[in-house]
Amino acid sequence: MCSTPEPAEDQPMPPHLPKDHPPVAASKVGVLLLNLGTPDATDRKSMRRYLGEFLWDRRVIETPRIVWWLVLNLIILNTRPKRSGAAYDKIWDRIVGDSPLRVISRSQAEKLQTRLGAGVVVDFAMRYGNPPVADRLEAMKAGGCDRILLFPLYPQYSAPTTATANDKAFDALKTMRWQPAIRTVPPYFGTEAYVEALAKSIADGVAGLGFAPDLVVTSYHGMPLSYLMKGDPYHCQCLKTTRLVAERLGWPADRLMVTFQSRFGPQEWLKPYTDETLKNLPQKGVKKLAILAPAFSVDCLETLEELAITGREQFMKAGGTHYAYIPCLNDSAGGMDVIEQVARAELRGWFD
Numbered sequence: 001m002c003s004t005p006e007p008a009e010d011q012p013m014p015p016h017l018p019k020d021h022p023p024v025a026a027s028k029v030g031v032l033l034l035n036l037g038t039p040d041a042t043d044r045k046s047m048r049r050y051l052g053e054f055l056w057d058r059r060v061i062e063t064p065r066i067v068w069w070l071v072l073n074l075i076i077l078n079t080r081p082k083r084s085g086a087a088y089d090k091i092w093d094r095i096v097g098d099s100p101l102r103v104i105s106r107s108q109a110e111k112l113q114t115r116l117g118a119g120v121v122v123d124f125a126m127r128y129g130n131p132p133v134a135d136r137l138e139a140m141k142a143g144g145c146d147r148i149l150l151f152p153l154y155p156q157y158s159a160p161t162t163a164t165a166n167d168k169a170f171d172a173l174k175t176m177r178w179q180p181a182i183r184t185v186p187p188y189f190g191t192e193a194y195v196e197a198l199a200k201s202i203a204d205g206v207a208g209l210g211f212a213p214d215l216v217v218t219s220y221h222g223m224p225l226s227y228l229m230k231g232d233p234y235h236c237q238c239l240k241t242t243r244l245v246a247e248r249l250g251w252p253a254d255r256l257m258v259t260f261q262s263r264f265g266p267q268e269w270l271k272p273y274t275d276e277t278l279k280n281l282p283q284k285g286v287k288k289l290a291i292l293a294p295a296f297s298v299d300c301l302e303t304l305e306e307l308a309i310t311g312r313e314q315f316m317k318a319g320g321t322h323y324a325y326i327p328c329l330n331d332s333a334g335g336m337d338v339i340e341q342v343a344r345a346e347l348r349g350w351f352d
Contacts, residue, residue: 026144027144027146027147028120028121028143028144028145028146028147029119029120029121029145029147029148029149029347029350029351030120030121030122030123030140030143030145030147030148030149030180031112031116031120031121031122031123031148031149031151031343031347032122032123032124032125032133032136032137032140032148032149032150032151032169033105033108033109033112033122033123033124033125033151033153033339034124034125034126034127034133034150034151034152034153034165034166034168034169035101035105035124035125035126035127035152035153035165035297035298036101036126036127036128036161036165036300037050037053037054037101037126037127037128037129038050038099038101038102038126038128038129038300038301039051039085039088039099039129040129040130042085042086042088042089042092043085044081044082044085046085047080047081047082047084047085047088048077048081050128050129051076051077051080051081051084052072052077053128053129054128055072055076056068056072057128057160057164059159059160059163059164059167060160060164062224062226062227084301087301087305087306088301088305090304090305090309091301091304091305091309099300099301100298100299100300100304101298101299101300101301102126102130104298104299104330104331105124105126105153105298106124107331108124108153108297108298108330108331108335108336108339109122109123109124110122111331111336112336112339112340112343115336115340116340116343116344116351119351120347120351121140121143121144121145123136123139123140124136125137127164127165127168133165133168133169133172134168134171134172134175137169137172137173137180138172138176140180141176141178141180145180146180146181147180147181147182147183147350148180148181148182148183149182149183149184149185149343149346149347149350150165150166150169150182150183150184150185151185151339151342151343151346152165152166152184152185153297153298153339154187154295154297155187155188155189155194155237155241155294155295155297156187156189156220156234156237156238156241156295157186157187157233157234157237158223158227158232158233158234159227159232159234160223160227161221161295162187166184169182183346183347183350185342185343185346186346187233187237188338188342189237189240189241189244189294190240190241190244191338191341191342193337193338193341193342194338194342195241195244195245195248196248196334197329197334197335197337197338198241198245198294198329199245199248199249200334201292201326201327201329201332201334202216202245202249202290202292202326203249205290205292205324205326205327206290206326209290209322209324211288211322211324212288213288213289213290213322213324214285214286214287214288214289215255215256215257215281215286215288215289215290216255216256216257216289216290216291216292217256217257217258217259217274217277217278217289217290217291217292218238218241218242218245218256218257218258218259218291218292218293218294219259219260219261219274219291219292219293219307219311220238220258220259220260220261220270220293220294220295221260221261221262221293221295221296221302222260222261222262222263222264222269222270222273222274223235223260223269223270224265224267224268224269224270225267225268225269225270225271226267226268228270235270238258238260238294238295239258241294242256242258242294245294257277258272259272259273259274259277260272260273260274261273261274261275261293261302261306261307262302262306274307274311275310275311275314278291278311278314278315278318278320279314279315279317279318280318281315281318281320282315282318282319282320283318283319286320287319287320287321287322288320288321288322288323289315289320289322289323289324290323290324290325290326291307291311291323291324291325291326292325292326292327292328293307293328296328297328297329297330297335297339298328298330299327299328299330303325303327303328307325308325311323311325312325
């Protein structure tokens with residue numbers, strides 16, 4: 001991650017402060033990139049720790065706590081870690097010994113630091129797992145950041161993603177005697193930079209396939225239908241994202257399809273479901289398919305395993321002939337253009 005400077009013990013004190021005053025770091029502006037999280041390893045213990053933190057979050061699972069504690073601790077955490085660990089094993093970066101999500105997130109922070117220059121301190125943290133949000137906020141504050149922009153890397157807002165990332169930061173702020181001023185990044189799915197970058201990634205991805213897809217699927221991470229009915233705007237923002245991108249590409253609306261993946265538990269989630277769609281499309285004459293995940297800023301388990309590997313198996317087994325996964329924007333030039341432009345817009349008045 002980007003290093004956050006610690007105040008030097010022998011730093012000269014400003015002349016207006018008494019000699020015995022505690023050291024004061026020079027005032028700085030910070031940007032903290034926030035993503036969902038990842039286990040530290042794929043073994044059962046690491047997976048159980050990560051899943052326990054993730055699935056106990058009230059923003060993610062709204063089931064009454066007593067009932068959910070029993071289900072989580074007596075059933076899920078005894079069965080799911082092994083299965084999830086096997087899935088992570090398929091995508092683990094063996095070269096650096098880490099998950100793609102953390103490797104790419106670190107690169108995003110480093111590249112944003114280069115783009116913004118020395119006037120801003122850039123770091124990254126995970127809502128679940130390492131590096132923890134509280135640790136990075138403390139380090140940034142200790143390094144002199146008295147103004148910090150929280151940047152959840154979710155183009156579309158939802159309570160289980162954007163809100164919980166901000167919640168974790170606010171929890172850390174509660175413990176600080178001297179809090180930095182805080183800003184949070186709003187949804188940016190409709191910004192010119194994001195729509196342009198996503199449209200270009202689709203156009204370039206399709207052009208390099210070697211086949212013409214009958215359909216391009218935009219698969220968004222799922223959410224229980226009840227969350228939508230309670231007022232979460234995520235579903236509408238996903239539909240608008242795909243519509244804006246289709247318009248930018250000049251494609252007819254029926255060439256891009258919206259689906260929702262990663263459902264969990266017995267309740268109804270946002271539809272249509274990605275896995276069921278992949279199994280049914282070949283029977284409807286769609287034999288050649290390209291798929292991408294616009295809600296994810298960084299490739300992770302849900303994209304690299306669920307879509308690129310399992311999704312391919314489901315589609316081909318159902319009768320498909322060609323299948324391709326188009327990567328997330330990640331730390332590409334286009335992806336970094338989005339992050340930089342959004343950050344600069346939200347830093348106005350602090351850093352110009």
